[in-house]
Amino acid sequence: MLQQGMIFPKIENRILVGIVSFLAIMILLVWAAINEGGRMRALTATFHARSIEQGALLFTANCSTCHGPNGYGGAKGPALNNPQLFGHDFFPEITRQITALQTEKADLNVEASRADTTDARRAEIAARIQEIDMQIQELDAPRRQQLQAAIDKGYDPQRPNRLQNVGWAGTTESFILTTLVHGRPVSNNYWSGGGMVAWSQTAGGPLRMDQLEDLTNYIMNWDKGSNWTLDDLFAVQQFAIEPVDGAPLLRQIEQLQASGGVLPEPVGTNVQEILVALEGVTGDPARGDAIYHNVQPSQLGALLACSGCHMAEGAGVGPQTNGTYTRTINERLNDPALAGYTPERYLVESIVMPANYIVPGFQNLMVADFGTKLTLQDLADLVAYLETMNQ
């Protein structure tokens, strides 16, 4: 039966065209399926690459002022184009040997501080420790010599892995992403240009999650795996500053107490006595800086976080840090209430007996327990540091 008017008036032609089309569809689908693996891999690479491009745009606009346009870091932020961030150790064998020696030394120290250790054993231990120190020195010296340019900028060859240094158990990628999401809420304590703010909209920042993922992909794209060179390390302008975790020191102090060892004396609150004792101690302004900015704990294991209230510039809860010494001499000591004070006495008293004198315009908010948290050395270091604040 012919159906006039249809494109194929004969039924067999319609069936043929239908079957051929159907078979062609099936063949095309199989052909497409066979190529899917390669296509998906190629597109995955494409999208990853485009994500990196987007990350690059975001990095240039938002991050390069602090971390540098090439990611080498600067005064306001650490390098991200940095073998340390990706945990590359240029001398893994030396690191391993030194770590083993240091472990042995720490164990010996604990043994020596135990009350039941005999004097003979103590002498043995002291000799071995001396030997260990020598060995470490020998192993470390050539490495330090090669890395001197980086060490001058804060690189520690014995701790070449940023993630390990902060005790991060996840991947580099997740480390970067969480840092972007939340920022580092207290990093303004130890970075002069202000801390790392939270960048995700979830945490109150300006960027969407997909943008942070783009940024993470961009930063991860700096990783050279095992191909990092020393030139890459030397290109770094600024390494990460690490606030020291007080816990290990506290554990050490606890171990010491448990084994009957003697803790250093806290400095107390008797200003006159302290001033006399201070005459025999030399302060280290660099260590004072570290204590002040929460980078190091005091010898008694306390984290002071002075900079939390005393910001570098501008009025925080307490007077600003910059110019402390200048203001002490030019303003504070002119106050009749402080007649006869030396700058040193004023600073010491302000730390251990903060309520004695309140700077006009501020409230009496400072905690008065620093006499129990600091040793004489800590206090000397702090004062030495504050004496450098003479802007």
Add this chain to the structure above:
Amino acid sequence: MSVLPFPSFLDDVKEKGLRKAVFELVDESVERLTAGMNIQDIREALRGEAPSRKPNPRLQPHADGFWLHMRPSYFHADMTGIYPTFRLGWLSTYFVFFETITGILLMIWYTPSPEVAYANMINIISNVPMGQLIRDLHRLGAEAMVLIVALHMTRTWFTGTYKKPRQFTWFTGVILLVITGFLSFTGYLLPWDQLALWAVTIGASMIEATPPPIVGENLNLLVRGGPEIGANGLLRFYLLHVLALPAFLFIFTGVHYYKVIVHGHGLPPQKENIGEDTAKRVPLDKRVYFIPDVLTSEIMWVAVTTLILVVLCIWFYDAPLEHHADPQVTPLGTTAPWYFLWIQGALKLGDKVFWGIIFPTLLLGLLAVWPYLDVTPSRRYADRRFALTLFLLLISFITILSYMGLPEFGVATSPDAEIMHELTFPPAHNHVGKLLPVPYNQLVVGMYTTREIEAGRDEATSAVAAFNQEIEQNGLKGELLLELQNTHYLPINNLNFVTIPADAPELYKVMEHFNKRLQQNQDELHNPWGAFIITQNQANMKRVDIIISWDEVLIENGAPVKDANGQPVLVLDAEGNPIRRQNIHHVFIHQDAGYFAH
């Protein structure tokens, strides 16, 4: 004897032998499944023979089966040909199912949330086997469906089939057209890329214009789920797209087709006397039975259409996916989907309320009620000159409005921004900025300028040297360097332009295009030059900074002011010197970004 109280298949085998018993079992099953046709009946039908038994088994599936209960068992021979239907109604119906199936497959990997929707799309495209093909089919199918439904309506208008008694069928058809448009439009937003967000933002902004303001504002809030399209808006569009609109579409498809069957398929106008409707009275010699003739034809059309779609999607078409939606960044040249361009064009004619809301509503309303207005009995072409002219005018008008909807029409963009966009825009509408597809290894690190092209190949070296000297002397070099370093964070410490290396012909071509476009726009970009600064940003990624530099000219009402000699008038600073302007923009190109692969 069987242990069962009735004869079993085994008994059959014993009695008739295995072959016969199996055949009878299969034959019976086929007859039950087809609701009336056994293997012999099907064979006869497919061979185009007359049925060998009575009553005609080919009518049985229509009477007893569910699937064909709504299909007529025979058609009028005058309407089963390609003319007058062009199979457009059938194909529209097919696309309803085609879109449903591909859509359900896509739903498996999609979550309607701004947080993950875009990542879902990337996953579908790059990580789901056949995912890209399914998405392409869904997208292309949607656009084809809009087109086919519109053509179906056009055909109905031309053959006058909307006339009595089929006025209501036409009315439901207009509703289906609107639903199809909205289905396509709501689907547009779901990928949550820039194209989606901005096309839908334009579309949805019209809702806001609905008078009176209190209605417009609240409708807008209701549809967008907030002042801007966000998580709520996306969810609403998704629910409209996968639930509400398909529900209406299925219902009205049912109503529409039921009306088609009730009144019979309209015959070609010239086959009937004026005023008669003989579609339901099919003489015996004019009957074309659904089984097998129409059924084979329909399946063939479906197979061929699907094949065309599959071929297009495998080799020629990829559904667009632009960058992640960003309400902060308005892309240059944003448009509504093509089938809504006519409204965007109409908006350029003036009042938003009139052209954006009242005009389209009136137009669609007029279409819907047209059969009730045009009550002339004749469906003959010769008698319908007014209606046919009107529709052709309407099509022309819509086409012109659609053209006016394009960004080329009536949207003033400064030429520097336009040229910058042309060079660098990310993949959009299956196009990409001219610079991005330059092969990675031809993006040779260095600084290049259009002066090289202006001078021609022979003079290139001296022209570039002269250019270096020129910017050194007029102080532009220092200014540019500072701006690149401080505003664009480009870590370079000197500007020294060189000629494009011979092994970078593609880069050279782009520079030629760049130069051509600058020269074409001399009126607004006076004394222009352009430059590329290519630097290595990461081991596998380059950064290209594009500079367009020109003397500012006086612009009034969007056009440069000319002096008596037809020369553009320069804007001068306090000392009477021309003011040099720069447009600087940068892009990053990763070696795996694949702009040149597509």
